[in-house]
Amino acid sequence: MYEKTIEPVAIMHTGFGEKFGIPRQSGLVPEAAGQIIFEPKYRNPDALRGIEEFTHLWIIWGFSENRVEKFTPLVTPPRLGGREKRGVFATRSPFRPNGMGLSSVRLDKVEYKSSKGPIIHVSGVDMLDGTPIYDIKPYLAYADSHPKASDGFAAEHRWDTVHVIWRDEALKSCMDEDTRITVEHILAQDPRAAYNKTKDYIYGMRYGRFDIRFVADSHAGTIEIVDVVECVDGYHKVK
Amino acid sequence: MYEKTIEPVAIMHTGFGEKFGIPRQSGLVPEAAGQIIFEPKYRNPDALRGIEEFTHLWIIWGFSENRVEKFTPLVTPPRLGGREKRGVFATRSPFRPNGMGLSSVRLDKVEYKSSKGPIIHVSGVDMLDGTPIYDIKPYLAYADSHPKASDGFAAEHRWDTVHVIWRDEALKSCMDEDTRITVEHILAQDPRAAYNKTKDYIYGMRYGRFDIRFVADSHAGTIEIVDVVECVDGYHKVK
The missing domain is CATH 3.30.2310.20 (RelE-like)
Incomplete structure (x- = not known):
């Protein structure tokens, strides 16, 4: 029930050609740039009308290099030094059911005069070059920002x-x-x-x-x- | 390329039996409660180990009642009174490619002694009863909270x-x-x-x-x- 097939609306292009070096969350390296190039079907400037009103975007994407064949409930977060396990839903681990990633990125500009359709330039990315993007949504501070939310085990080694x-x-x-x-x-x-x-x-x-x-x-x-x-x-x- | 099939890991149970009345974003009605009941395959308390360290969670879910047969780049946000159009990627409209929703909810408690496996009790929900959930991730304030992000056209009618x-x-x-x-x-x-x-x-x-x-x-x-x-x-x- 509710199983569904999704297809990328765009591909994220970044400087990260391999997994090693990719920031562990979005925004940690504010300069890390990315270009969102839409798939031919979605190359329509209308689909972005008004997007420049926003400073940040959500990207729902796929961990294209981490395939999970079988559900493993426990993972080993790098933050915990490879020593302790946590439940996959208590982490942002790439080894998860449906292999979906979530990142908030800064919207720098939209380039309209390209032969590849409109290109969204973003920064603060934590995605491999060539990452499939399944959705793009505006970041709404009034609904999405919880500055007092706890960082759980990630708080410890934050700095x-x-x-x-x-x-x-x-x-x-x-x-x-x-x-x-x-x-x-x-x-x-x-x-x-x-x-x-x-x-x-x-x-x-x-x-x-x-x-x-x-x-x-x-x-x-x-x-x-x-x-x-x-x-x-x-x-x-x-x- | 990168087309993939996803399946729900859980179902969200809420008091919202119909679309009318559902808050327009998560968190707007902090009391609106939801219970996340896992699908049989994912009913494993290990998968939640450590989740109580977090105060908020991200839910990636599916707009189960809004099927988009054909890509329509423009939508009519309710905020704009049904008068103006915006690009679908500049809105949180349910009528979007892949029909995916994103909500941050408050984590109230995890109930372990249930015949339906562990149940996550959350609040601030904006989902229809029976909504399929494709992923659950901890909310990380240090990466996800951008209190100064712009609210775009949503700012106008915020209060x-x-x-x-x-x-x-x-x-x-x-x-x-x-x-x-x-x-x-x-x-x-x-x-x-x-x-x-x-x-x-x-x-x-x-x-x-x-x-x-x-x-x-x-x-x-x-x-x-x-x-x-x-x-x-x-x-x-x-x-």
Whole structure:
């Protein structure tokens, strides 16, 4: 009963070409940009009439890379260091029935003169490049904002951001200033899994056309970007 | 591509047996209660472990009574008096692709000792009785609350509540105090369509087991409840 088939109305395009590095919730990296490109059937500027009255939007989307074959009631939130389990409905885990994600993003502008129909430019995204979008709704502060709501287990580690340092060589990359700030804020969230914080390991993260290498010092609370390589002909990690 | 089939994880039970009277957004009538009863496959207390750490939940649900056969990019928000059109993605209209609703509700308690598996008691609902629920997520104030977000066209009529009066006869009904308060707050939102505010018309609204009759005086800004009938053997409107 009530089983139904849904289809994407749009696809979200972001700089996140892989799961590693994606902010754990929307809004955590305000600069992280996304472009919502509608599917041909929905490429109609009328469908967006008045949307610029709003500063924020809700996106209902699909976790396209996390397929759940069988219902598993318990998950392991990264916040809890991979040590404790919580019920899937008490978390935002991607491993959930129906695989649906929910994000509030900032609406920056709508671009109308594109061959791909109207494009909504947003920021504060936490979605993989190519994520299917099933619905877009205006954010209504009077109904959706509950500043005093509890953050549950997420409250504990809320401010655990780290200090990001650029090694001189990394700074010499041809990364533009906006991307540099975005990458810095992504890394400040410490994208490493709580159970995998090896001191001298060189981590690699992709953002947009860039392959970013970094080392972390958990004790000092720092992440140092050691190398940045631009991938002109598609993406390939530095060795 | 990315078309997918989703199935309800639970069904929302509310006092709203018909569309008329349902608050226009979640939270507008804080007392309006709902019980989330899981589908047999998902009746597992583990799936809720830790959920009581949160004060609010997100519900992703389906507009079960509004089927959209063909994509219509423009809708007529009730707020705008049925006079102006807006793009469907600039509204919370039920007539939308994929027919998905989004509500934030208050989490009151979880009832574990039920023959129907764990039941989540919530309030501030804006859903029809029997609404299919596709996902439940904790509300995270740090990520979801944007108190300064704009309300767009919804801002204009934000405070248009009316004064509710009980006629003596109506007060004599066997409605309990909690239900009475809830009904009063539902009517204070003025459930009438903006384009259908006839002065001497007797409107009927169902809430729970009750059939509530009221008249409205738009000039005075009042709604008067003239009659309440309890429907013991199922619902039937008074003549």
